[in-house]
Amino acid sequence: MLNNNIILLFILISLNIIFITVGYILGKINKFSHNSTDNQYKPQSFISKQKNNNDTKTQSSIIDIDDTKVVVAIKTDGIEKKYSVLGNTQTSNEDISQSVNKLKNMKG
Amino acid sequence: MSKGLDVGTSYIVLSKENNGNIEYKDFRDAFYIIKPTTPVATAMIEKGLAGKVFIKDSDGSFILLGQDAIEKAIERNDNAKRPMYRGVVSAKEKDAKRILAFILKEVVGTASEPGEKLVFCVPGQPIDQEDDDFDIGYHEDVIKTVLGECGYDARPINEAEALAYSELSEDDYTGVAISCGAGMTNVCVMLNGEPTVVFSTTKSGDWIDRMAAVATGETDSVVQAEKESGQFVIGKPNENPILSAVSSYYERLIDYTTKNLSVALANHPLLPKFKDSLNVVIAGGTSLAKGYPETFHIKLKQNGFPLPIKQVKHSSDPLHSVSKGCLIASKVL
Numbered sequence: 001m002l003n004n005n006i007i008l009l010f011i012l013i014s015l016n017i018i019f020i021t022v023g024y025i026l027g028k029i030n031k032f033s034h035n036s037t038d039n040q041y042k043p044q045s046f047i048s049k050q051k052n053n054n055d056t057k058t059q060s061s062i063i064d065i066d067d068t069k070v071v072v073a074i075k076t077d078g079i080e081k082k083y084s085v086l087g088n089t090q091t092s093n094e095d096i097s098q099s100v101n102k103l104k105n106m107k108g
Numbered sequence: 109m110s111k112g113l114d115v116g117t118s119y120i121v122l123s124k125e126n127n128g129n130i131e132y133k134d135f136r137d138a139f140y141i142i143k144p145t146t147p148v149a150t151a152m153i154e155k156g157l158a159g160k161v162f163i164k165d166s167d168g169s170f171i172l173l174g175q176d177a178i179e180k181a182i183e184r185n186d187n188a189k190r191p192m193y194r195g196v197v198s199a200k201e202k203d204a205k206r207i208l209a210f211i212l213k214e215v216v217g218t219a220s221e222p223g224e225k226l227v228f229c230v231p232g233q234p235i236d237q238e239d240d241d242f243d244i245g246y247h248e249d250v251i252k253t254v255l256g257e258c259g260y261d262a263r264p265i266n267e268a269e270a271l272a273y274s275e276l277s278e279d280d281y282t283g284v285a286i287s288c289g290a291g292m293t294n295v296c297v298m299l300n301g302e303p304t305v306v307f308s309t310t311k312s313g314d315w316i317d318r319m320a321a322v323a324t325g326e327t328d329s330v331v332q333a334e335k336e337s338g339q340f341v342i343g344k345p346n347e348n349p350i351l352s353a354v355s356s357y358y359e360r361l362i363d364y365t366t367k368n369l370s371v372a373l374a375n376h377p378l379l380p381k382f383k384d385s386l387n388v389v390i391a392g393g394t395s396l397a398k399g400y401p402e403t404f405h406i407k408l409k410q411n412g413f414p415l416p417i418k419q420v421k422h423s424s425d426p427l428h429s430v431s432k433g434c435l436i437a438s439k440v441l
Contacts, residue, residue: 042378043306046227046265046437069199069246071253074209078166082154086161086173086214087122087135092425094130096432099277100439106281106301107440 047107110225110441111260112270112434113216115251117192117291117314118393120215121431130435132428135215138188139207140177143169163210173211181329188329194310195231195267195291196247209254219259226260227438229267229430231292232308235372242310263441268296269303270433275389275423282382284415286369287430288392288400290314293365297373297415299380309368311361313394320353335397342399358397366407374414385416391423391430 044052114121121134144150153170160176172180181188191197191208198204216226230248248264255262271294272285281301287294290313297305317328317335324331331350340351342358373379388408390401405420423429 043266043269043303045302046263046269047301047440050263050441069243069249071246071249074205074250074254076206076210076213079210080164082157082164082170083161083173086211087133089131089133091126092130092132092428094432095128096125096130096436096439097128099273099436102277103273103281103301103436103440 045107047103109220110227110435110438111216112431112436112438113226113228113255114267114270114428114431114434115192115212115228115230116289116393116430117190117195118289119427120211121428122215123428123431123435125435130428130432132431133215134427135211136174136178137192137208137211138174138177138190140172140181140186140188141169141203142172142180143167171207173207178329178333182327182333185327186329187327192247193291194234194242194314195289195294195308196242196244197250199243199246205250208250212251212254213258216255216258216260222259223261224259225438225441226255226262227265227270227434227441228255228262229270229434230264231289232266232268232294232296232306234292234308234310236368237310263438265434265437266294266296266303266306267430268294268306268308269298270430270437271389271391271423272296272298272303272433273436274429274433275391275421276387279387283387283389286365286388286390286392286404288312288365288390288394290393293392293394295369295372297379299382304378304380305373305376307372309365311364312392316354316357316361316394319357320350323353323357324350326350338396338398340398342397342403344399358400359403361394362400362403362407363411366404366411366413369408370411370413374412379414382415385418387418388420389423390420391426393427395422395426 112123116137118137119134120137121132123130123132142153144153150168157170160172161174162170162172164170178188191204197208228251230244233244252262267287268285271287272281275285276283276298282299285296285298292308292310293312294308296303317331320331321328331354334350335354340346340355342355344355346352346355390404401420401422408417
């Protein structure tokens with residue numbers, strides 16, 4: 001009887017370990033096969049984003065803390081320039097007004 | 109008046125309209141620090157740097173900028189540093205942020221009027237790496253802060269979306285735009301002016317430099333200089349061992365990029381059903397190598413690209429087209 005209980009216990013513990021291991025492996029496979037573009041996020045065009053910035057923000061029921069990195073002041077004073085010109089300037093004979101008007105008409 | 113700004117890992121390019129034309133100002137995004145050890149050394153170093161583009165910092169060190177930084181690094185068998193890595197500024201690199209801020213302010217100058225609109229590009233989220241240091245939001249905030257100090261109302265745009273605005277006008281803003289930069293390759297599939305799929309990969313020009321440098325025992329800066337000489341064709345053998353390595357790694361990079369592109373788009377739930385075949389437009393410094401668009405086209409077909417391709421076009425101005433796209437976006441605001 002005692003032997004049966006020990007065997008049963010051994011089987012239960014082994015099954016537990018097997019299921020946890022299988023679950024872990026399946027989780028890893030699922031993570032690696034998950035394509036990071038294959039999500040519900042549809043990219044918003046630059047122009048739509050600018051228009052939507054003027055809309056009133058909808059209230060979220062989820063309370064979240066803002067843990068984005070803070071941009072501390074980047075001081076560039078104390079730097080002494082030792083050159084006269086920085087960068088190469090060139091002019092291109094291109095007129096973008098047609099492209100701009102086309103895009104404006106498409107976006108409404 | 110408004111401006112466009114390509115904040116690239118290798119080049120920073122400002123664009124603005126000037127009497128109906130576009131005026132570009134570009135600068136190499138690199139720096140090299142020389143710390144003199146004695147006052148005599150300080151005087152000698154400063155004399156030796158005459159004619160170069162450099163600055164003197166408050167701690168007495170000399171910082172060469174741009175192409176001069178790369179040339180000095182090569183001279184010393186060293187690597188020039190970059191303010192950005194893989195398309196974004198690192199929160200951990202204090203020196204890098206400061207130099208980037210300085211270069212940006214010098215390139216963009218002060219706004220012609222307070223609140224002048226300036227659109228700058230940012231990379232898309234990469235699909236091939238997870239790195240806590242890669243923080244697009246932080247990168248955006250740093251650039252906005254720096255440009256804000258110059259009086260601009262700065263807005264970010266995805267790099268490949270900007271390229272699409274620049275190059276897909278004749279295609280009614282429908283097609284695929286691929287920006288092959290130094291740090292990253294950015295992709296945008298656009299339909300009638302709306303980006304539908306946007307992503308990036310973290311292997312691009314710098315990866316080629318790094319791998320070829322390891323293969324040949326040279327520094328990254330030396331490899332980069334040889335690569336930019338353009339004396340090679342992708343996939344063709346070359347007597348120069350550095351260029352031979354570069355040519356091989358280019359093939360691997362294009363294979364990797366087209367595979368990722370094909371996998372990312374195949375069965376994508378947001379991918380539109382295009383009725384006509386599409387133009388794929390390529391730009392960026394990494395795409396300047398001879399044979400790039402042709403090899404890209406071949407690899408797209410080999411790797412099962414899921415969209416019908418009309419043509420793989422190379423931008424007529426691969427180094428400036430992203431900046432031009434930012435300028436167009438700034439005009440539409």
